[in-house]
Amino acid sequence: METLSALPYGGLGILVGLLIFFSAFYPISWVYLIIAGIAGKIILAIWFGLDFVPALGWNKRTAFQLIFNEILWLIPLILVFLRGCQVKNYLAQNIEK
Numbered sequence: 001m002e003t004l005s006a007l008p009y010g011g012l013g014i015l016v017g018l019l020i021f022f023s024a025f026y027p028i029s030w031v032y033l034i035i036a037g038i039a040g041k042i043i044l045a046i047w048f049g050l051d052f053v054p055a056l057g058w059n060k061r062t063a064f065q066l067i068f069n070e071i072l073w074l075i076p077l078i079l080v081f082l083r084g085c086q087v088k089n090y091l092a093q094n095i096e097k
Contacts, residue, residue: 006052009044009047009048009051009052012040012043012044012047013044015040016036016037016040016041016044019033019036019037019040020033020034020037020077023036023037023080024080027080027081027083027084027087028084028087028088028091031081031084031085031088034077034080034081034084035081037077038074038077038078038081041070041071041073041074041077042074044070045066045070045071048062048065048066048070049066052065053066
């Protein structure tokens, strides 16, 4: 199997980063961008694990990339998504009253 180049991986990483950046301005309205960011981080983690780790070998650098750059970012993204959903539901319930 021929490995993919780093160019599409980096391009997707930039796209995911921009989605996360834009969703930070209005997390209540743009919840779907946060979902796209979460999905993108999961895709990038799987991509890195399946394509780059076999080529580079498992070492401290690849572990750092996978854990801190891909997986650890899922925690704040999921928390922002859940909080955005809570605020959106709260606003929907209180505007009706």
